[in-house]
Amino acid sequence: MPFELLASETAYQGRAFSIRRDQVRLPNGRTTRLDIVEHIGSVVILPVDDEGRLLFVRQYRHAAGLDLLELPAGTLNRDETPETCARREVREETGMAAGQLEYLGGFYLAPGYSTEYMHVYLATRLYNDPLEADADEFLSVEKIPPAEAFELAEKGRLPDAKSLAALFLARKRLKTA
DSSP, rough: OEEEEEEEEEEESSSEEEEEEEEEEEETTTTEEEEEEEEOEEEEEBBOOOOOOEEEEEEEEETTTEEEEEOEEEEEEETTOOHHHHHHHHHHHHHHHEEEEEEEEESSSSSTTOOOEEEEEEEEEEEEOOOOOOOOOOOEEEEEEEHHHHHHTTTOOOOOHHOOOOOOOTTTTTTTO
């Protein structure tokens, strides 16, 4: 049951997202204020090399204060399709281009407070074709067999939600034996 929007204003405009403050009427008649992160959308890619290994990236995430192992991902540019973004991001983050890109689905990253929708792609038939990484990205690529990636996930050693969700969507297409 949708809430009735009474008023809306932009509280913050940043580089990657904005924050919208909405005044809404709830189904019980009461009103409340909700802060919503507006995000253009993003992609997460499962690059699989010729040996069947997934290419993960390890990078420091300041908000978490940790080096995290993640699948390559990135934010769409204005007027960029998710597929174009996926093709660009896999090259920027792994140095490999996808000869084949398959859309697996998508999900809201945090629908309680954000509009960000992530599109998931399986990238295969990889070949060397690097693009320069973003200025604030310091990445190292790690090649991990799918069975090991699922084991890391099950043991809580892959604490990145987008990587976990993408692995789940790709589980039937990845060779884990």
